[in-house]
Amino acid sequence: MNKRVQHYLDLIVVLTQKEIKVRYKNSVFGYLWSIGHPLAFAFVFFIAFKVVMKVQMEDYTLFLIAGLFPWQWFSNSVNAAPTVFWGNASLIKKVNFSRHILPVATVLQDTIHFILSIPVIVFFMFIYNKPISLSWLYGIPLLLAIQFLLTYGVSLMVSSINLFFRDLERLTVILTTLLFYFTPIIYPETMVPERYKFLVIDINPLSALMVSWRNLFLNGTLEPASLIVSFVYSVLAFVLGYTVYRKLSWKFAEVI
Amino acid sequence: MSECIIVFNDVSKSYPIYHHITGGIKNFLFHLPKALSSVKNSRFVALKDVSFKVNQGETLGIIGENGAGKSTMLGLIAGVLKPSKGEVIVKGRISPLLELGAGFHPELTGRENIMLNGVLLGLTRSDVLKKIDEIIDFSELDEFIDQPIRTYSSGMLARLGFSVASSLNPEILLIDEILAVGDKLFQKKSKEALLKLINGGVTTVFVSHDLESVKEICHRAIWLDHGKVRAEGEPGKVVEQYKIML
Numbered sequence: 001m002n003k004r005v006q007h008y009l010d011l012i013v014v015l016t017q018k019e020i021k022v023r024y025k026n027s028v029f030g031y032l033w034s035i036g037h038p039l040a041f042a043f044v045f046f047i048a049f050k051v052v053m054k055v056q057m058e059d060y061t062l063f064l065i066a067g068l069f070p071w072q073w074f075s076n077s078v079n080a081a082p083t084v085f086w087g088n089a090s091l092i093k094k095v096n097f098s099r100h101i102l103p104v105a106t107v108l109q110d111t112i113h114f115i116l117s118i119p120v121i122v123f124f125m126f127i128y129n130k131p132i133s134l135s136w137l138y139g140i141p142l143l144l145a146i147q148f149l150l151t152y153g154v155s156l157m158v159s160s161i162n163l164f165f166r167d168l169e170r171l172t173v174i175l176t177t178l179l180f181y182f183t184p185i186i187y188p189e190t191m192v193p194e195r196y197k198f199l200v201i202d203i204n205p206l207s208a209l210m211v212s213w214r215n216l217f218l219n220g221t222l223e224p225a226s227l228i229v230s231f232v233y234s235v236l237a238f239v240l241g242y243t244v245y246r247k248l249s250w251k252f253a254e255v256i
Numbered sequence: 257m258s259e260c261i262i263v264f265n266d267v268s269k270s271y272p273i274y275h276h277i278t279g280g281i282k283n284f285l286f287h288l289p290k291a292l293s294s295v296k297n298s299r300f301v302a303l304k305d306v307s308f309k310v311n312q313g314e315t316l317g318i319i320g321e322n323g324a325g326k327s328t329m330l331g332l333i334a335g336v337l338k339p340s341k342g343e344v345i346v347k348g349r350i351s352p353l354l355e356l357g358a359g360f361h362p363e364l365t366g367r368e369n370i371m372l373n374g375v376l377l378g379l380t381r382s383d384v385l386k387k388i389d390e391i392i393d394f395s396e397l398d399e400f401i402d403q404p405i406r407t408y409s410s411g412m413l414a415r416l417g418f419s420v421a422s423s424l425n426p427e428i429l430l431i432d433e434i435l436a437v438g439d440k441l442f443q444k445k446s447k448e449a450l451l452k453l454i455n456g457g458v459t460t461v462f463v464s465h466d467l468e469s470v471k472e473i474c475h476r477a478i479w480l481d482h483g484k485v486r487a488e489g490e491p492g493k494v495v496e497q498y499k500i501m502l
Contacts, residue, residue, distance in 0.1 A: 003380065010381045014372055018361060025363045025404070091359040092407055094352045096335035097376055167281045253336040 015105035018095065020112070034113040035120050038068040045186050057188070059218075064130050065121055066217040067185035067210055070147065073114040075176045075204065077107045077151045081158040082169035089256045099252065100245055103155045111148055121217055133220020143213055146234045150205065153237030157244045163255050164248065183207050206232035217228070260345075261428060262310040262333055267342035269328050270299040302328040304483040305342070311324065314346045315460040317474030317491055319498055324480040326463045330430050333461060348459070349378055351426030362406035366397055366416055369405055373420045387423055394449070395419035396442070410440055418446050422453060429453060429460045447473075467495045 024030045042064040049055045057063065084103050085092060092099060118140070125132060133139075162168040182199070183206045184192065192200045201207045205253035215221045303325045310316045318326050320493075331337035332344050334352055359376055360369045370391055370402050374384035387496040392401050395415045405413060420430070421439055447469075454473065464470055468493055470477055479498045487494045 006379065006380050010375050014375045014381065018364060018368070018372055021368065022361060022363045088359075091376065093331065093336060095359065095376055096350070097378070115332060123496070165281050165284075171281075250338045253331055 008098070008101075011101050012104055012108070016103060016108045016112075019105050019109040023109070030114075031116060034072075035069075035117045037106040038065070038072045038117070038118070041072075042068050049186065058185060059128050059130075062124050062130070062218065063188075063214065064186060065124050065206070069114060069117050069121060070143075070210060071180065071183070071185050071206075072117075073110045073184070074151050074154075075180065076113075077110045077155050078158060078176055080106050080110075081085070081155040081161040082172055084155070084159040085163055085252060086159075086256070092256055093253050096243040099249060100156060101157050107152045107155055110151075111144065115144070130218065131220075133216075135220045135222055136216065137221075139216040139222045142222070143209065143216065143230075146227075146230050149214075150209065150230070150234035150237045153234065153239070153241035156241035157237075160241075160245045160248045160252075163252060173238060179206060181213060183191055183210050185210055205230075205237065208233070218220065259312045260309045260461050261312050261347050262316075262461070263312075263343075263345040264306050264308050264332075265343045266344075267303060267332065267344055268301065269297065269303040269325075269332060269337065270301040270340050273298040273300055294390060294428045302483055303332075303339075306480075306483070306485055307342075308485065308488065310335045310459055311462065312459055313457040315454050315462060315474045317470035317477035317494075318461065318463045318480060319465070319470055319477060319495065320480035320486075323482075325483040326480055327432065329480070330432055330463060332459065333428070346428065348427030349423050350430060351377055352430040352432070360405055360413070360417070363404050365403055366395070366401040366405055366408070367392070368415065370420055374424060377421070377424055379424060391419045391423050394423065399484045415442055415446075418449075422446070426453075426458060427501060429458050431460065431462045431464075433464055433466075442459075457469050467499070471495055473489060 027033065029036075042061060045064050046061055050057070050060045081103060084106055085099065088102060089095075122132060158172055160173075183204055184200065187200055189207065189211050200238060208226040212222065212230060213224045215226075217224065284349075306325075306329070308316075320326055328337065330352070332339060333346055334350055335346065355487055359373055361372065364372065367388070371381065371384050373461045374387070374439070375381060397412060397416060400408065400412065402475055405416065408416070422440065438460060451473065452458075476489065477494040478485055479487040479494050481501075487497050
């Protein structure tokens with residue numbers, strides 16, 4: 001039994017190491033790429049909304065960065081999900097191992113990159129003369145766990161279904177882009193018109209989580225209500241993802 | 257000696273034909289009733305009512321034409337496929353000899369790939385570390401072991417693959433057409449290593465078109481023809497029967 005748990009953990013470690021190594025082989029700038037992307041995004045939105053449209057918001061750059069980094073984690077993992085099983089076809093056809101570890105490794109890899117990008121947020125806090133709160137000590141691990149569960153659930157579902165419906169790969173890109181603009185990341189949740197609040201805030205599984213991240217980074221606050229909502233959504237995503245995987249996984253080797 | 261390690265009881269395996277789905281969601285939804293009925297009705301039968309047993313320590317050869325169901329049979333034994341009918345019982349840790357480079361990542365070095373493959377095949381990291389020198393020695397890759405395997409020749413890849421799979425102390429070894437790779441010297445060496453494993457009591461299922469190897473290595477052979485067992489028994493005889501058909 002102990003041996004089985006050990007093997008399980010080793011599988012996660014080895015596969016995650018592989019993801020990270022593969023990502024950085026032949027890459028000169030390596031880690032910089034994973035922060036370059038959200039920073040470039042932040043720059044674009046800053047130009048569009050602050051410089052051109054002159055939206056009245058204090059510390060908009062910081063506001064953008066605090067939301068874009070966690071979003072980037074979710075979106076990178078989910079957009080990579082379609083190829084997780086597909087890209088390991090030869091393995092899935094021959095070896096009977098716990099396939100649901102494959103998406104664990106890809107999501108974990110993006111999690112590590114997100115954690116490594118937190119110093120960048122700290123750097124911008126420093127520039128804007130904002131204090132760093134002690135609540136980060138428990139807030140960050142808590143939100144990390146919630147977002148990991150959510151991202152893993154969605155990734156597991158997308159990667160499983162994509163073996164049967166290849167179109168999902170294209171669809172995922174469009175849906176994550178839509179979801180991005182329907183989530184209060186580049187605008188505050190308070191600016192959402194009343195009649196759209198239901199759509200943007202209540203039924204969007206990412207909203208409560210993204211708002212929690214931002215509030216934690218900028219103000220050091222963690223609202224129990226948002227925390228509970230995002231936790232419930234992440235558990236739902238995990239259960240849904242795992243159910244889909246369970247229903248489909250025995251057919252993987254047939255369709256791949 | 258006579259404990260059954262692999263048992264097939266009236267096993268059939270058929271695949272749905274997935275063309276309607278590979279056409280994408282759009283086609284599937286636009287022709288929903290038709291698509292659903294074709295999911296139910298069009299099936300390709302790869303194995304039909306196959307029964308056999310493999311005893312502990314025995315080496316079973318499987319021969320037959322392309323598309324006869326050999327790979328499906330290996331998939332069922334490996335547990336990556338489920339039978340549509342009947343039951344498959346397999347006792348023990350399986351080590352499949354992967355086709356060229358399967359499960360290897362081209363950007364990782366030989367050493368990193370050994371670790372990856374070993375853990376995927378069921379060992380813990382410390383198990384692999386204990387064996388890694390032995391594996392590298394056997395593979396004769398020397399200083400290439402720390403190079404990314406995309407730089408390897410196909411012979412080198414085959415050596416790496418064989419070295420990993422054969423040194424994992426498997427209880428069941430599945431071999432799908434692997435001995436024909438690498439240069440003559442390594443072929444000889446890998447055949448010797450294989451015979452050593454077989455003599456050491458590992459249960460082996462050996463799929464090959466190389467009829468001479470089947471005669472030489474196997475204790476028993478099965479001839480598969482269009483998903484059915486056409487002949488079973490002493491390798492020499494089964495191979496002769498098969499040759500007459502050709």
